[in-house]
Amino acid sequence: MSGWMLIDVALFAILLCSGIAIAKIRQLFAVAMLSGIFSLTSACIFVMQDAVDVAFTEAAVGAGMTTVLLLGALALTRTREKLTPTARSVPALLVALTTGALLVHASGDLPAFGIEDSPVQTHPVTERYLVSSVEEIGVPNVVTSVLASYRGYDTFGEVVVIFTAAVAVLMLLGQRAPREVRERAAPMRDRQRVLRVIAKLLIPFILLFGLYVQFHGDYGPGGGFQAGVIFAAGVVLYALVFGLDAARAAVPMRALRPLLAAGVLLYGGVGVATLLLGGAFLDYDLLAAEDPVAGQHLGILLVELGVGITVTSAMIMLFYGFAGRGIGRGVGRS
Amino acid sequence: MSLLSYYNYWIAIVLMMVGLYVVMSHANLVKKMIGLNVFQVAVFMLFISLGKVRGGTAPILDPAFTTYSHPLPHVLILTAIVVGVATTALGLALAVRIHEAYGTTEEQDALKRDDAESGAR
Amino acid sequence: MIEHLPALQVVIPLLAAPACVLVRHPRAAWGVFALTTLSALVISTQLFVQTIDGGVLRYALGGWPAPFGIEYVVDAANALPLLLVSLLAVAVALYAPRAVEAEIERPRIYLYYACLCLYLAGLLGIGITGDAFNVFVFLEISSLSGYALIAMGRHRRALLAAFRYLVMGTVGGTFVLIGIGLLYALTGSLNMADLAERVPALYGNRALTASLGFIAVGLAIKAAVFPLHAWQPDAYSQASSAASVLLAGAGAKIAIYAFVRYAFGVFGTDFIGDTLPLAEVLLTLGVIGMLVGSAVACFQHDVKRLLAWSSIGQIGYIVAGIGLADVQGLTAAFLHLFNHGLIKGGLFAVAGIVMLRTQGSTLDHYAGLAKRMPGTFAALLLGGLGLVGVPLTAGFVSKWALAQALISAGQWSVLAAMLVSSLLALVYVGRIIEAAWFREPPAGEAAPAAPGMSVAAWLLVLLTLWIAVDSAGLADVAGVAARGLLGGAS
Numbered sequence: 001m002s003g004w005m006l007i008d009v010a011l012f013a014i015l016l017c018s019g020i021a022i023a024k025i026r027q028l029f030a031v032a033m034l035s036g037i038f039s040l041t042s043a044c045i046f047v048m049q050d051a052v053d054v055a056f057t058e059a060a061v062g063a064g065m066t067t068v069l070l071l072g073a074l075a076l077t078r079t080r081e082k083l084t085p086t087a088r089s090v091p092a093l094l095v096a097l098t099t100g101a102l103l104v105h106a107s108g109d110l111p112a113f114g115i116e117d118s119p120v121q122t123h124p125v126t127e128r129y130l131v132s133s134v135e136e137i138g139v140p141n142v143v144t145s146v147l148a149s150y151r152g153y154d155t156f157g158e159v160v161v162i163f164t165a166a167v168a169v170l171m172l173l174g175q176r177a178p179r180e181v182r183e184r185a186a187p188m189r190d191r192q193r194v195l196r197v198i199a200k201l202l203i204p205f206i207l208l209f210g211l212y213v214q215f216h217g218d219y220g221p222g223g224g225f226q227a228g229v230i231f232a233a234g235v236v237l238y239a240l241v242f243g244l245d246a247a248r249a250a251v252p253m254r255a256l257r258p259l260l261a262a263g264v265l266l267y268g269g270v271g272v273a274t275l276l277l278g279g280a281f282l283d284y285d286l287l288a289a290e291d292p293v294a295g296q297h298l299g300i301l302l303v304e305l306g307v308g309i310t311v312t313s314a315m316i317m318l319f320y321g322f323a324g325r326g327i328g329r330g331v332g333r334s
Numbered sequence: 335m336s337l338l339s340y341y342n343y344w345i346a347i348v349l350m351m352v353g354l355y356v357v358m359s360h361a362n363l364v365k366k367m368i369g370l371n372v373f374q375v376a377v378f379m380l381f382i383s384l385g386k387v388r389g390g391t392a393p394i395l396d397p398a399f400t401t402y403s404h405p406l407p408h409v410l411i412l413t414a415i416v417v418g419v420a421t422t423a424l425g426l427a428l429a430v431r432i433h434e435a436y437g438t439t440e441e442q443d444a445l446k447r448d449d450a451e452s453g454a455r
Numbered sequence: 456m457i458e459h460l461p462a463l464q465v466v467i468p469l470l471a472a473p474a475c476v477l478v479r480h481p482r483a484a485w486g487v488f489a490l491t492t493l494s495a496l497v498i499s500t501q502l503f504v505q506t507i508d509g510g511v512l513r514y515a516l517g518g519w520p521a522p523f524g525i526e527y528v529v530d531a532a533n534a535l536p537l538l539l540v541s542l543l544a545v546a547v548a549l550y551a552p553r554a555v556e557a558e559i560e561r562p563r564i565y566l567y568y569a570c571l572c573l574y575l576a577g578l579l580g581i582g583i584t585g586d587a588f589n590v591f592v593f594l595e596i597s598s599l600s601g602y603a604l605i606a607m608g609r610h611r612r613a614l615l616a617a618f619r620y621l622v623m624g625t626v627g628g629t630f631v632l633i634g635i636g637l638l639y640a641l642t643g644s645l646n647m648a649d650l651a652e653r654v655p656a657l658y659g660n661r662a663l664t665a666s667l668g669f670i671a672v673g674l675a676i677k678a679a680v681f682p683l684h685a686w687q688p689d690a691y692s693q694a695s696s697a698a699s700v701l702l703a704g705a706g707a708k709i710a711i712y713a714f715v716r717y718a719f720g721v722f723g724t725d726f727i728g729d730t731l732p733l734a735e736v737l738l739t740l741g742v743i744g745m746l747v748g749s750a751v752a753c754f755q756h757d758v759k760r761l762l763a764w765s766s767i768g769q770i771g772y773i774v775a776g777i778g779l780a781d782v783q784g785l786t787a788a789f790l791h792l793f794n795h796g797l798i799k800g801g802l803f804a805v806a807g808i809v810m811l812r813t814q815g816s817t818l819d820h821y822a823g824l825a826k827r828m829p830g831t832f833a834a835l836l837l838g839g840l841g842l843v844g845v846p847l848t849a850g851f852v853s854k855w856a857l858a859q860a861l862i863s864a865g866q867w868s869v870l871a872a873m874l875v876s877s878l879l880a881l882v883y884v885g886r887i888i889e890a891a892w893f894r895e896p897p898a899g900e901a902a903p904a905a906p907g908m909s910v911a912a913w914l915l916v917l918l919t920l921w922i923a924v925d926s927a928g929l930a931d932v933a934g935v936a937a938r939g940l941l942g943g944a945s
Contacts, residue, residue: 012345015345015349016348016349019349019352019353019372019376020352022352022368022369022372023352023355023356028362028364028365031368032368035368035371035372038371039371042378042379045379046379046382049382049383049385049386049403050385050386050387050390050391050392050393050402050403051382051385051386051392051403051408051411052392052394053408053412054378054382054408054411054412054415057412058375058378058415061415061416061418061419062371062375062415062418062419065419066371066419066422069419069422069423069426070364070367070368070422070426072426073364073427073430074364076433077363077364077429077430077433078433078438078439081360081362081364081365081440082361082362082440084359084360084361088358088359088360088361089355089359091358092354092355092358092359093355095354095358096351096352096355096358099351100351103347104343104344104347107340107343107344107347108340110343110384111384112340113340113341113342113386115387115388118384120385120404120406120407121387121404125406126406129393129404129406130393130395133395140394140395140396141393141395142393142394142395142402142405143393143394143405143408143412146405146409147409147412151409154409154410154413155413158412158416158417161416161417161420162416162420164420165419165420165421165423169423169424169427172424172427172428172431173427173430173431219394221394225412318423321427322426322427322430325430
């Protein structure tokens, strides 16, 4: 017990230190790295608190994708921040302290951490998810059955959120910057032979791992979101080592755009299909005649696939958006 | 023991406030987005700690375990994480466009440039 | 299919967005958007008809009954905002082609329509759901697409406005998330009806109070309630014209609806009125908003900014009505929510037309235009009079209802503030009228007229005229809505 406590304390200490460092440091490249450390540490804490799917997603999305986007943005802007005048920092500090104090005061009435008979644990929803889901859906990973089936509509909304972000960034940053602005970054050829070889070895395994995570989400941590980000990471690695043009040739925009839409349409299509089969929107029981559990399995498979497709395309499009905007401008300069 | 029962919540709250402070006080657009991120991750930590059961395990059903932590907070936070990265991506894209249009990523300087221009007109 | 209407109301716009991305051609994308808005209007009208007399429609998404799954609940309190959003959306569909061509680069037009579909879907999703967390998801869908739509405005200032809105809006959304989390920790449930049953046992719990506080502040940021309105004037005035109609007409209103649903439908009237002084706080904020919004509007040179500040003032009326926390006050709030949405939408539509023709939106750009565009400016006049609350306009109907509610509650100071603010509205509307009718137009040609845009503006204004003339029906529905919310969870 105390061993875990020590780990907990250590992780929280790292979190607090990196949080305060993020606030104080003005060299933004360092701050971006610290934010990655912050996300990764919080992913570890999520594991400590039994939230394995969440940890996986936070590590992939928060520590991985967000850091890539931050670095992309910093490469296009500047990396040093101006000093914050006291006129701004003092009122902000007061507001933050007051809100924090109010929350701490209020948390006194919350159920204590980890107790077994909190309202959350005793609500009938818990029993339904943890016990009945075996008969109704038959998937060991309860988070997946809640995410994809019981609360599948929320997940539909979530896919749409990612879709919205990709569409918005596409609209704002365009597909490629004007020709005069773009400097081609020389693909790292002869100087970085080791990187090229290792990348070529790793990328197939990354993609394979992504497929594994996609389809294994029923039985362990995983699912469409994590898989999509891992897939995209493979493509991002390829772009970093072999050059954006090579990546664009391998995974072109004209393929990504329809895929982005296709994932959302697949998810919604499953719902429309269940409507036409006579049930409610996203009622997977109807997808396999006679066998509701098989229907649930099919439904979850299809919607997770839709999620994976859209998330992959969205993440790659986001990366292309930032990377294609003006390579070389501002890189290495502070 | 009551102190130790709540320290998880308190640390999350402190981190939330650090993030909120960064968002409100710093003028640099990229720094604001990072602060927003810290704020959101801290909220996720608060949420997740609400579902934890002492002696439980991850909610993946297995004959070897009987007590599980509650899965619903996990589902909600999964959604919230995705929403968070979507917002970050959009915010950073805006920051890039603002830098191209104004030549700066400090909010105050950009506003001053606009005011100077409209004053000169 | 009829029983699936609640689901289709949101699903159709949600699926229209990827369809827009697939079609890519500007006209085709507009076609998808227009069909979507028409279907949304048809569905929301049908839902409206079914709930006028107090009926409640429920829909269990995924086939899982509440509280195990997500539930859509439609009663009169939802049907009104849903109808408002759909009406504005149809107007935008009429308005958009010319406005979008003028402001957005051709290769990106299909993305713009996709964002409009997403914004519509987000607003409708917030309005129709009966699940506390589902509100958050759709709040974020509407917010994200909203930021993008604002950023597409023609000046670079639009980018800054969108960024500021993004930061404040995300903080607000995260506050709502904190509130939902606290509610969940205390009850173990996310379904609004279930929560309403479990919450009364917890009155006096500090975390419950904090939960309401966070949800209230978060939604207040989204609704631009004073003093959390800082993002709004820039955002409304810089937004691309087509989006501004929907944004200004419906964006804040849906956030207010969500707040009312949480406050009365989940937490309960007793909590608002007795346990917490929230009702008094709302009344005070409403008064300050009314006065400050209208006063600052009087000093604006840019008409879109003037209209934005006017909105802050008008939202103050709605907030005051909610603060009364009784049937009359809430009825008046719903009435004004609906009427002002139409009026402001129409006014922003006219402002967009002027922007198209004169490339600007300051009062100087409006000089003498009433003589060049009499039809359009007649619509502006009617809308402006509605803002003031002149008798025979829709604005008068809702302001009169509010005045009556204030009198019966004995809130004389609020009534006085309302009268002062209406006088101020007369001033700022007067400035626009003075510029448009009584100044000389500049020499030179104005850009050609845009019939679709004028039709859209007139559609909205005519609707307000209809309400002014035949207000009893709408008032009844608003009353049913208010009673439904206050009478306890159902």
